[in-house]
Amino acid sequence: MQTLRVTRLHRHLHDRVLAALEALGIDRAAAEPGVRLGPPKNRDHGDVALGAFQLAKAAKKAPPALAGELATAITPDDVIESVSAAGPFVNFRFQRAALAQEVVGAVQNEAAPYGPAESTDQVVCIDYSSPNIAKPFHIGHMRSTVIGNSLRRIHRHLGATVHGINHLGDWGMPFAKMMTAYMRFGNEEQLHASPMRYMFELYKRYGKAAEAEPALDEEAAAHFRALESGEDNEERRMWQMLRDESLKAFQGPYDRLGVTFDHITGESFFEDKMAGAMERVTKAGVLEESDGAEVVWLKEQGIKQPCILRKSDGTTLYHTRDLAAVFYREQTFSPTRILYVVGAEQKLHFDQLKGVLKKMKEGIADAVEHVPFGLVLSRGEAGKWEKFASRAGNAVFLDEILDEAVAKVRTIIAEKNPDLPDADAVAEQVGVSAIVFNDLKASRIKDVKFDWDSMLAFEGDTGPYVQYACARLSSILRKAETPVPAIDAIDFAQLVDAERVLLTMMDFGTVVQRAADQSEPSAITNFTLALAGEIHSYLREHHVLGAEPAVRDARLVLVDAARRLLTTALDLLGIPAPGQM
RNA sequence: GCGCCCGUAGCUCAGCUGGAUAGAGCGACGGCCUCCGGAGCCGUAGGUCAGAGGUUCGAAUCCUCUCGGGCGUGCCA
Known part of the structure; x- marks a missing residue:
């Protein structure tokens, strides 16, 4: 792999190999892609190995023959201690003193890659953690949080400008359901005493109540419409209160995990930006009506399910907000990559998001990247691994x-x-x-x-x-x-x-x-x-x-x-x- | 049904994007401090890389199919 040339020692090796190839009458430009220095299978062979397969093709020789020629052509110097051929491989050994000096010196000087690299033109947005604050923050939420947090540090180390974003789920039906549960059964004292646990209780209670009373979901939907109307009403005040409580509660785990964000902009942040996003989609001519909903079909991209951007009742969805978020991020940060650290079960969602942008011929589509991760499983009755069911109340905080x-x-x-x-x-x-x-x-x-x-x-x-x-x-x-x-x-x-x-x-x-x-x-x-x-x-x-x-x-x-x-x-x-x- | 992901030692996983004899940890067994930290070190046993074809000089790695497990499949997120 070319990226192995990250140290001076590797660069030196690379140059010596190229020079030797030239001396053997092999064209430099033809040879260069074949000079793939990598760690040998077994470190007893040497420090760095070169498989002579591709090069042999360019030189029209048998790999072992070329390897032998290279091994004699490259003589030891103050960096290279020995070069030897082993079948089709050329194995190199660094001078031990040079190796030690290079590595230890670079680490101590905090030279890249051991220390932070100089700034590059890379701008990376990382969307991670992003809990739905109307649901309990349990073990399953930790993955996105710690993976994203690490990616943020990694890209910073490599010199990128990084925007760590907590795209809180503070809007939509789950939030409306929580609101409905609180309006029905809520108790302010208990909420303040232990917000996360209490909201988990409410969450479970809503689930049970909705089973017995299907109309409850309709009630929640009505509350959401009222919230999305933008008027200063009870729903709005309730939303603000529950959001504040949740945020406070989440800060605990974040502090303990040492997780920080550059931006905490939840779905609600895009409330006033969705109209603009919808307009942009309409102008692009990709929006269609289907069963009373507004959708974008992506069949030509091999995606059968349409991306629904507005429900038949006029309210918006997750997709609508994510689309608005992409446009906002594009305009605000000019990112080269937008990483979404979200569970693998949401792959379709991000395929659709990217698909809509592609269909709109938006260049930013290329930057959108889903970073999926696996589920958290728990040991079930029969000893089989199964999905954590927070609904059943077996969430582990x-x-x-x-x-x-x-x-x-x-x-x-x-x-x-x-x-x-x-x-x-x-x-x-x-x-x-x-x-x-x-x-x-x-x-x-x-x-x-x-x-x-x-x-x-x-x-x-x-x-x-x-x-x-x-x-x-x-x-x-x-x-x-x-x-x-x-x-x-x-x-x-x-x-x-x-x-x-x-x-x-x-x-x-x-x-x-x-x-x-x-x-x-x-x-x-x-x-x-x-x-x-x-x-x-x-x-x-x-x-x-x-x-x-x-x-x-x-x-x-x-x-x-x-x-x-x-x-x-x-x-x-x-x-x-x-x-x- | 369709789409995607996973399958490597008893268990949990690496295997650096196609290279040399497939490696760790846990568990099992056996060793190691008169010496800077034993949360450690060293060793032994344990493999049809799910299976079958194919591509290639070369396949755990790429392609096809089969089997097993999982996830997802218009108005949740």
Whole structure:
């Protein structure tokens, strides 16, 4: 992959390979796309591998023959220690001192990709969390929240201008239903005492009542019409009050998760922008009447279901507001990408949204990108994994999960590190991180199996495991009682035995790029596990503080760099790295 | 019915967009501190990459079909 040329070492390799190819009489332009440097399957082969398959085609030679020629043509220099051919592959090894100097130096200088990149012209809008505030905020809502939060940090790190947007569901029928429930059964005192839980009660109560009394939905629809009329009426005041209460309630989980937004603009924000959006759709000539509703047909794009923009009763829908939001964002931010971190079950919705924009020949259509993720499943009666049914009232509130995790961490600290200062604060950090890490560990699209045992596991591939590596590194730096030595005074040849750590660190650039390109924070989660693993292994065999001065200094610099990079990587996930735990 | 997603070790997952002998964690079993943090380290066992075709010098990865699981399928979000 071309993106591997993110370090000076790779650029150097790339140039040497091209020069060698030219010397072998292969045209540079023809050769360049075939120069794909990547990590070898097995690191025993070397640090970087080049499969000579494509190049062989350009050179009209057999791959093993060309690989052999390249291996002899590229002689070692102050960066390349050795070049060897193994069948159709050319394997390169970096000079250990050059490797160490490059990686450690770049990390310490916070040079990109290890530190933040310079600003690019990328503008990324990320729509995440976006809870429907008339529904309980439970474990299922955490995914969009933490994935989006991480993507926001990742794109910032890469130099993009990022707008993190909480597109609150504070409009539409769900809100009207909540309003109706409150008007029927509501109690102000209970609402203020525990808004989230109380609204969950109301939500369940509405569901039950609507079953017995189907007319209730009609009542809710009437309230919504009244709200959407724009008049200053009871519905409007009720909406304001419930919205305020909900927002306050959501702030709790957001604070604990360390999640922030640049804009909190709910669906209601687009209330006065929908007319303009509808006009634009009409002008584009794509709006049609169907069974009393106003729709856009997308059959020519392979989508059978029309996108309904106005219901037969004249009110608007989710689609209408999302469309208005796209136009607003286009005008306000000029985004190159608009990411919607929303569950996979809403794929059709975003296909339709994008489809309507395409049909309108709006350039912004290309920027619209659904970032789907899997469901949260719970273990059902028969031991089968099934969808969480908040309707049935078995929702697990996020706070409960976080509290459980924090409490368990607290007992572990009491047992393993009883003298730890600020133990409660550290327990909060580590416990919450464990839950977040667990959610960001697997690929987005995988369903998350909610299981207390794995949720509260702190050994192996977990957040605490990575944080523990940070804590060990910090501990060594503390005990050194001297500042980290300056880079230019280091004999990097002393770090020959740290090659695995260094090579892992060097992967960071491609990992972050991939995380951004594919909207996949798990790439970074896996990186932190890999690096933490190498660190734990390294520290076991290589003592720092007791080593002779030249070795000690070199290792101290390495420890510092590893700690910094691990901290940066965790930060991109929205996870703190405590110095002690 | 149609559309989309998933299927890799007992369990939970990686596998860097087609490359070399498919890797981790948990669980099981066996080891490791007179030494900077044992939330750790090292090792053993465990695989028809759901199945069958196809493309390719080369397939867990791309294409087709089959099976299994899930999600979605005009006036909810």
